Amino acid sequence: MSRILLFNKPYGVICQFSRDGLHPTLADYITAPGFYPAGRLDTGSEGLLLLTDDGKLQHRITDPSHKLPKTYWVQVEGIPDEAALERLRGGVQLKDGLTLPAQASLMEEPADLWSRDPPVRFRKDIPTCWLQLTIREGKNRQIRRMTAAVGFPTLRLIRHGIGEWSLDGIAPGKWSGTDI
CATH class of the missing domain: 3.30.70.1560 (Alpha-L RNA-binding motif)
Structure with a gap:
């Protein structure tokens, strides 16, 4: 079974868990282990970011051929x-x-x-x-x-x-x- 997280990314947060020293990251908001973003959202944009613990699902969400x-x-x-x-x-x-x-x-x-x-x-x-x-x-x-x-x-x-x-x-x- 796959798990998915729906995260409402605030303005200014970068879509990675590793810290860059300049911006808040996903690690400041999401403590559930084993999840990775399925796609990106610019630092200056807000809203829905999907994260999953399933590599195949991550690929399906981000692959342009699926055109979600x-x-x-x-x-x-x-x-x-x-x-x-x-x-x-x-x-x-x-x-x-x-x-x-x-x-x-x-x-x-x-x-x-x-x-x-x-x-x-x-x-x-x-x-x-x-x-x-x-x-x-x-x-x-x-x-x-x-x-x-x-x-x-x-x-x-x-x-x-x-x-x-x-x-x-x-x-x-x-x-x-x-x-x-």
């Missing part, structure tokens, strides 16, 4: 119009190639959203809004590069779901475990 959908809540600078959303839905040309089409929609700020430390910069003359983006690939910093390419830089990035798993009910810095 990853859903993000993205706060962007400005308010994207339908044309910008259509560009995200059709695939965005980045320096390393065209992204696969994404599911993209405007959303209300998530209910019960936790505060971020440090807070997102605020500019009184530039509005922000939230998008829900679902992708099926994982290029380096892909969401940030996609929103910037369509003219709406990412201010805050929260991964809400991977495949069947989500952050629902898991506070920042906390984890939930299950057998699968």
Whole structure:
């Protein structure tokens, strides 16, 4: 039987157990032995990180050929119009190639959203809004590069779901475990 942990990674935490002396690591939050991250999440991003004690499951989660959908809540600078959303839905040309089409929609700020430390910069003359983006690939910093390419830089990035798993009910810095 495989075990999986769903961890709500706070902003500023690096996705490794070994300490680098600069940032908090997974070791500061997860004491269960034998678990390893199935994928990564940038230090400046928050949200769902899966960890497992099963190498085959870890591979299945991270292998691009399985194309597990990853859903993000993205706060962007400005308010994207339908044309910008259509560009995200059709695939965005980045320096390393065209992204696969994404599911993209405007959303209300998530209910019960936790505060971020440090807070997102605020500019009184530039509005922000939230998008829900679902992708099926994982290029380096892909969401940030996609929103910037369509003219709406990412201010805050929260991964809400991977495949069947989500952050629902898991506070920042906390984890939930299950057998699968």
